[in-house]
Amino acid sequence: MKPNKPNLAELADKIRRNLGYSQAGPISFADLCDRNRNLTIVERPFSENTSGMCVKDGSEGGIIAINSTMALGRQRFTLAHELYHFYFSNNPFIICPDEEDNAKTEDERNANFFATHFLMPTPSFIAYFEDVCGASISIDTILKMEHYFQVSRRALLSKFCSLGYLSQEEKEKFLVNIVRTASEKGYPKDLYVAPNNPQQITYGKYVALVGEMFEKGFISKQKRDELLLDAYRDDIVFPTQEGE
Numbered sequence: 407m408k409p410n411k412p413n414l415a416e417l418a419d420k421i422r423r424n425l426g427y428s429q430a431g432p433i434s435f436a437d438l439c440d441r442n443r444n445l446t447i448v449e450r451p452f453s454e455n456t457s458g459m460c461v462k463d464g465s466e467g468g469i470i471a472i473n474s475t476m477a478l479g480r481q482r483f484t485l486a487h488e489l490y491h492f493y494f495s496n497n498p499f500i501i502c503p504d505e506e507d508n509a510k511t512e513d514e515r516n517a518n519f520f521a522t523h524f525l526m527p528t529p530s531f532i533a534y535f536e537d538v539c540g541a542s543i544s545i546d547t548i549l550k551m552e553h554y555f556q557v558s559r560r561a562l563l564s565k566f567c568s569l570g571y572l573s574q575e576e577k578e579k580f581l582v583n584i585v586r587t588a589s590e591k592g593y594p595k596d597l598y599v600a601p602n603n604p605q606q607i608t609y610g611k612y613v614a615l616v617g618e619m620f621e622k623g624f625i626s627k628q629k630r631d632e633l634l635l636d637a638y639r640d641d642i643v644f645p646t647q648e649g650e
């Protein structure tokens with residue numbers, strides 16, 4: 407499917423609905439693979455120029471990989487961006503550069519637009535801005551909203567700009583001292599700061615399929631363990647007392 411730009415917001419709403427998310431409020435990605443059983447998600451470090459990738463398997467399935475060295479806000483944006491590729495891009499293998507603000511191809515721009523709307527649907531964004539924040543743009547509003555929607559500062563400000571609440575010039579003044587201001591106001595830093603120990607984990611269809619193939623006798627225990635270790639699932643191969 408090749409969506410036209412005006413339809414991207416509708417498509418984001420549709421995918422939100424199809425995945426069983428409400429049309430309002432923030433998205434939790436914790437159970438995304440339960441919501442679409444054809445999806446495998448890999449979180450692992452990539453080079454700093456790559457935010458993520460999407461590989462489709464020719465049927466309904468696919469793998470989305472996220473660069474886990476990036477801050478949480480960026481990782482969530484990447485996941486929403488890759489969902490666009492998973493559902494709508496024609497290319498079955500896409501590596502996405504880190505271009506949240508200035509994507510070079512139309513497909514990348516569409517994926518960014520989709521991600522922005524997927525994470526912050528316009529009606530719910532405006533309602534929160536007006537009802538909870540008194541329709542006033544200040545550092546307190548910005549902090550409150552980016553932590554509510556769990557998005558990066560850049561993503562939040564771009565949304566304000568696209569709705570005409572903020573000019574590009576005004577946007578710049580909120581892009582300095584982000585971490586210090588958030589900390590001083592009592593907010594956690596993980597939305598903005600790269601994690602100390604980036605995740606390496608795979609979840610979703612791949613892991614379930616490996617288990618199923620072993621249960622049905624198609625692969626040996628050794629092969630199962632090998633496949634799980636390739637997917638950074640040593641926690642399943644070597645379960646600890648605590649994890650049981």
Ligand SMILES: [Zn+2]
Pocket residue numbers: 487488491500501502503513514517
């Ligand atoms: Zn992309």
